[in-house]
Amino acid sequence: MKQKITGRAVTAAAIGVVGALTLAGCGGAGGSSSGGGNEEVNVLMVNNPQMQDLQKLTAEHFTSDTGIKVNYTVLPENEVRAKIGQEFSAQAGNYDVASMSNYEVPTYAKNGWLTSMDEGVVDAEGFNQDDILAPMAESMTYEDKIYGEPFYGEGSFLMYRKDIFEKAGATMPENPTWDEVADLAEKVDGAEKATKGICLRGLPGWGEMFAPLTSVVNTFGGTWFDENWDAQVDSKEFKEATNFYVDLIKDHGESGAPQAGYTECLTNLQQGNVAMWYDSTAATGTLEADDSPVKGKIGYVAAPVKETKSSSWLYTWAWGIQKEGKNQDAAKQFVAWASSQDYEETVAEELGWQHVPAGKRTSTYENPDYQKAAEPFYKQTEDAINSADPKNPGVQPRPTLGVQFVTIPEFADLATGISEDVSSAIAGRTTVDKALEKGQKQAEKVGDKYKK
Amino acid sequence: MSTPDITATPDIGANRSRKKASAQRRPGQRRIGKVLLGLLAWLVGLLFVSPLLWMLLTSLHAETDASTNPPSFFAPLTLESYSNFFGGGSGASPWPALINSAVAAIVSTLIVLVLSTMAAYSLAIRRIQRWSDVLFFLLSTKMLPMVAGLLPVYLVAQAFGILDTWLLLIIIYSAMNMPIAVWMMRSFLAEVPIEVLEAAELDGARLPRVFMQILLPLTAPGLAATALICFIFSWNELLFANVLTSTAASTAPVFLTSFVTSQGLFLSQVCAASLIISVPVLVAGIAAQDKLVQGLSMGAVK
Numbered sequence: 001m002k003q004k005i006t007g008r009a010v011t012a013a014a015i016g017v018v019g020a021l022t023l024a025g026c027g028g029a030g031g032s033s034s035g036g037g038n039e040e041v042n043v044l045m046v047n048n049p050q051m052q053d054l055q056k057l058t059a060e061h062f063t064s065d066t067g068i069k070v071n072y073t074v075l076p077e078n079e080v081r082a083k084i085g086q087e088f089s090a091q092a093g094n095y096d097v098a099s100m101s102n103y104e105v106p107t108y109a110k111n112g113w114l115t116s117m118d119e120g121v122v123d124a125e126g127f128n129q130d131d132i133l134a135p136m137a138e139s140m141t142y143e144d145k146i147y148g149e150p151f152y153g154e155g156s157f158l159m160y161r162k163d164i165f166e167k168a169g170a171t172m173p174e175n176p177t178w179d180e181v182a183d184l185a186e187k188v189d190g191a192e193k194a195t196k197g198i199c200l201r202g203l204p205g206w207g208e209m210f211a212p213l214t215s216v217v218n219t220f221g222g223t224w225f226d227e228n229w230d231a232q233v234d235s236k237e238f239k240e241a242t243n244f245y246v247d248l249i250k251d252h253g254e255s256g257a258p259q260a261g262y263t264e265c266l267t268n269l270q271q272g273n274v275a276m277w278y279d280s281t282a283a284t285g286t287l288e289a290d291d292s293p294v295k296g297k298i299g300y301v302a303a304p305v306k307e308t309k310s311s312s313w314l315y316t317w318a319w320g321i322q323k324e325g326k327n328q329d330a331a332k333q334f335v336a337w338a339s340s341q342d343y344e345e346t347v348a349e350e351l352g353w354q355h356v357p358a359g360k361r362t363s364t365y366e367n368p369d370y371q372k373a374a375e376p377f378y379k380q381t382e383d384a385i386n387s388a389d390p391k392n393p394g395v396q397p398r399p400t401l402g403v404q405f406v407t408i409p410e411f412a413d414l415a416t417g418i419s420e421d422v423s424s425a426i427a428g429r430t431t432v433d434k435a436l437e438k439g440q441k442q443a444e445k446v447g448d449k450y451k452k
Numbered sequence: 453m454s455t456p457d458i459t460a461t462p463d464i465g466a467n468r469s470r471k472k473a474s475a476q477r478r479p480g481q482r483r484i485g486k487v488l489l490g491l492l493a494w495l496v497g498l499l500f501v502s503p504l505l506w507m508l509l510t511s512l513h514a515e516t517d518a519s520t521n522p523p524s525f526f527a528p529l530t531l532e533s534y535s536n537f538f539g540g541g542s543g544a545s546p547w548p549a550l551i552n553s554a555v556a557a558i559v560s561t562l563i564v565l566v567l568s569t570m571a572a573y574s575l576a577i578r579r580i581q582r583w584s585d586v587l588f589f590l591l592s593t594k595m596l597p598m599v600a601g602l603l604p605v606y607l608v609a610q611a612f613g614i615l616d617t618w619l620l621l622i623i624i625y626s627a628m629n630m631p632i633a634v635w636m637m638r639s640f641l642a643e644v645p646i647e648v649l650e651a652a653e654l655d656g657a658r659l660p661r662v663f664m665q666i667l668l669p670l671t672a673p674g675l676a677a678t679a680l681i682c683f684i685f686s687w688n689e690l691l692f693a694n695v696l697t698s699t700a701a702s703t704a705p706v707f708l709t710s711f712v713t714s715q716g717l718f719l720s721q722v723c724a725a726s727l728i729i730s731v732p733v734l735v736a737g738i739a740a741q742d743k744l745v746q747g748l749s750m751g752a753v754k
Contacts, residue, residue: 042699047713052542059543071699072544076712079694086695092610094698262714267519282715291516 039068039330044084045099046317047074049285050152050357053347054338061346062337068330077207088113088322096325097334099151099317102139102390106400106407108320109142115321116145120332127336131361133382135314139390139401148318149339152357154282155303155312155384156215156404160184162299164191164275178216178244178304181276185252188275197252198276199268200245203261204423206405206415211313212278213422214404214415215303217241218394219311224406224415224443227397229450231443233418234436243432246425258427270294278304280315281381285354288376300380302387307395310387313404316360359385399450410446417442511723518720533724537711541721546728549707554732555618556693556703557686560625564633564682565675567626572637573667577649587638590631598628602695609696616698624696625686632685633678640674641667676743684733704729 045051051074058070073095075083084098088108100108108114122129129137132150140148158181160172168191170184185197201209217223222237232238249257254268262279266286269277270293277283288295303311319335321328337343341363344356353373358364358381365371365382374381393403401407405415421435509525510518511534517527532540539545575583605624606615614620644667652662668675690705697703708729711721737744 044698047710048715049713055542055544073699073702074542074544074710075694075706076709077714079709083694086606087698090606090610092615094616263717271520286716 039066039327040071041068041097041327041330041334042071042073042095042325043097043099043334044073044075044080044087044095046077046080048317050317050355051099053351053355053357054151057343057346057350061343062334066330066333066337068333070334088320091322091324093322093324093326095322096327096331097319097321100148100320102136102148102314102316102318103402103405103407103411105140105148105318105320106142107409109140109145109147113320113323114147115323115325115328115331116147117149117321117332117335118145120329121149121336121339122146124332124336126342127340128363131341131363133360133362133385135385135388135390136316136318136360139314139316140318148316148320149335150316150318150360151339152282153314153316153359153385154280155314155359155381155388156212156279157281157303157312157380157384158276158278158301159269159283159287160276160299160301161269161272161294161297163297164188164195164272165299167191168275172299172301175302176304178219178306181278181304182244182248182252185248185276189252191275192272195272196254196268196274198248198278199254199260199265199274200249200257200278201261201265202249202253202257202423202426203259203264204416204419205261206412206419208261209419209422210415211280211315211404213242213245213419215311215313215393216245218403219304219306219308220244221307221395223394223396223398224411225399225447227399229399229447231440231447233443234433234440239433239436242422242436246422246432249426250428253426258423269298280313281359281377281384284374284377284381288374289354296376298376300377302380303384308393310384312384312388314385314388314390315404408446408450410449414439414442414446507723507727510720511727513720515717515720518723519717533720534728536721537725537728544707544710546704546707546725549702549704550729552618552621552697552701553687553704556621556625556701557683559618560622560629560686561679561682563622563626564629565679568630568633568637568678569641569663569667569671569675571630571634572641573663575634576638576641577644577646587635590634593631598691602692605692606695615696616700616702618701620696621693621701621703624692625682625689628689628692629682629685633682636678636681637671637674640671640678643674644670673743673746676740680736680740680744683736687733 045054051072055072055074058072063069074080080099081104084100084104086092087095088098089111091113105114109116121127129146133153136150136153137146140146140150158172158176165172165184165188168188170187172184173180176184181198187197188195189197201212203209214224217238220237220241222235222241223232226232254260254265254274256264260268262283265274265277265279266283268274269283270287272294284300286292287298303313305311319339321331321335325331339360341361344358344361344364347356348369353370356364356370358370358374358378362382365378371378388403390401390403392398398406402411405411418435418439421430421438422432424430425432425435512529512531513524513527514530514532517524536542537546574580575587580586609615609620648666648670649662652666657665688705689703690709693703693706694709697706708722708725711718711725
């Protein structure tokens with residue numbers, strides 16, 4: 001008797017659960033399962049301002065022309081990298097297109113995770129691949145095929161407050177050397193109350209501190225690996241460069257340097273806490289924005305050098321198409337639109353030239369309207385990107401592509417680990433030499449994997 | 453706060469009768485002590501609320517004012533960040549994510565409530581053999597760090613083709629909350645006097661009726677507390693949602709992270725988004741408040 005009742009109750013409950021699950025099985029609210037046979041593209045991308053503009057303009061300027069619906073997922077940089085890595089390595093096929101940098105593209109292409117852009121994008125009508133800045137295209141080429149198309153790109157240069165320099169009686173040369181920059185930092189340090197000489201990233205991270213720092217190492221004659229994959233982290237040049245960088249921060253750098261990354265330095269320069277900043281050309285978007293307190297007060301000169309002629313880094317947020325993505329054709333159409341010159345002009349019309357995802361096409365820099373809108377920095381930006389050589393960024397031959405990074409998947413962990421110790425050195429808890437000697441051992445392990 | 457006369461009168465009487473006691477506190481001191489305690493309570497209360505207030509203030513500032521150091525408290529207020537949240541910035545609507553979160557949280561909570569109550573019945577009232585081992589087993593499933601199961605779950609879900617669906621989220625959230633719900637419900641059911649159930653059975657009530665008319669009303673506060681905890685855990689869950697969903701089923705916490713950017717300012721927008729996403733939890737909490745207070749203390753006294 002009792003058992004019978006229990007059995008009935010269990011059955012009733014079970015029916016309830018199954019019913020709920022069946023209801024639940026019908027996907028989610030976000031992606032409207034396309035019943036009408038309309039094409040869709042799923043795009044996973046980093047949440048940068050240029051991507052937000054893209055989201056805004058897609059419906060009116062892409063979907064209405066092509067009938068292709070674009071579903072965006074946007075995430076912060078670290079999360080998006082992790083998610084893209086997981087999605088592409090599993091070839092899960094949830095996303096057709098993802099935003100990735102020139103750090104990932106060569107590796108992903110080598111692993112066979114990407115669809116080549118040669119057919120459908122490069123040869124798309126009006127796309128004009130030759131217009132893409134050569135170092136950009138080169139940094140995303142694997143075995144003579146192009147696997148990534150840049151959405152926007154950046155180099156690095158030195159930014160300084162013209163008014164503070166004038167007050168301190170200092171002059172910035174057009175192509176400064178690092179030694180000159182160190183002298184200038186001393187001179188302008190304290191020129192205004194609470195203004196330090198220079199901001200340099202001290203926040204640990206391969207994409208934080210080691211972006212500017214590796215470009216300094218390059219121009220000091222150092223490298224992560226020589227062409228035989230022998231680690232060079234404890235070499236004389238690497239140590240000299242890193243000591244120079246750390247000492248410059250300690251002597252004339254921003255306060256709170258071990259926690260200062262791109263965002264903090266940007267705020268520091270905007271609020272007059274520092275007189276100089278060596279960083280990405282992409283900062284101009286914020287510095288020269290209409291509501292920026294330093295609009296028009298900043299001068300831009302080439303990245304400081306020592307042994308090399310130029311030392312700008314090269315970075316781009318580009319599109320990669322997943323090989324197992326379900327909508328290959330639509331994905332290619334999307335990339336051919338988002339990376340096109342037409343799209344830049346659409347942005348200029350709708351949102352203004354300062355919103356244009358620049359740094360990837362020669363034609364942008366030849367456009368008089370853009371030149372006018374980006375007058376203080378367009379030339380320096382174009383020069384910075386064009387001067388970067390992803391194959392040969394330093395004084396010695398390199399084993400693989402990359403200016404401010406080495407395009408191997410192990411580099412992120414390796415450099416982030418070492419950057420934590422260098423950051424401690426800035427805080428005075430260890431020394432640069434100790435940090436690099438420790439790093440050398442880790443770098444050797446990584447290098448050994450690639451030795452044949 | 454109570455009026456001073458009421459507390460003062462017995463104090464005076466007490467003083468009079470034990471005047472000799474040199475260590476005796478005077479009424480003034482006691483009053484000061486109370487005031488201090490009150491102040492302390494206010495301070496602690498404010499301390500707990502201050503992050504929320506700070507978020508509210510930040511969310512009402514423009515991005516450039518929100519990021520200054522030292523903070524600009526008196527900057528002009530604007531609702532810009534809230535309009536950005538509802539699609540004013542990028543045009544991305546928050547509703548699909550909110551609906552996904554609501555479906556996953558509510559359905560999984562209902563499933564957990566049904567299953568955990570039944571499980572708790574057999575662990576508290578009509579105890580199965582080795583019931584304490586079962587309880588310990590359930591607890592032990594919580595000892596594995598969630599992230600350790602992430603990759604296997606991802607691969608299995610991929611093989612079954614249920615990545616990025618409500619179904620997957622509901623399964624995960626139900627499984628995730630089940631042990632805690634069983635433990636909670638067990639302690640609530642254990643409070644129910646067995647005599648009441650026996651009386652009902654003697655009167656001829658069958659199990660479904662015992663459940664519906666006796667057990668559930670008696671444990672309603674417990675159910676409310678369990679439901680709220682399950683709802684909050686599922687609603688706030690980020691790790692699994694972030695990895696297992698993409699375009700169709702991504703949840704509100706994942707949508708929230710999409711405001712964080714490494715190039716540009718986002719503090720105000722993230723604060724606005726966080727506050728809005730916290731609203732359902734707050735509403736659920738307030739709705740269940742009365743029951744909750746009973747429920748949370750119910751298992752405490754044995």
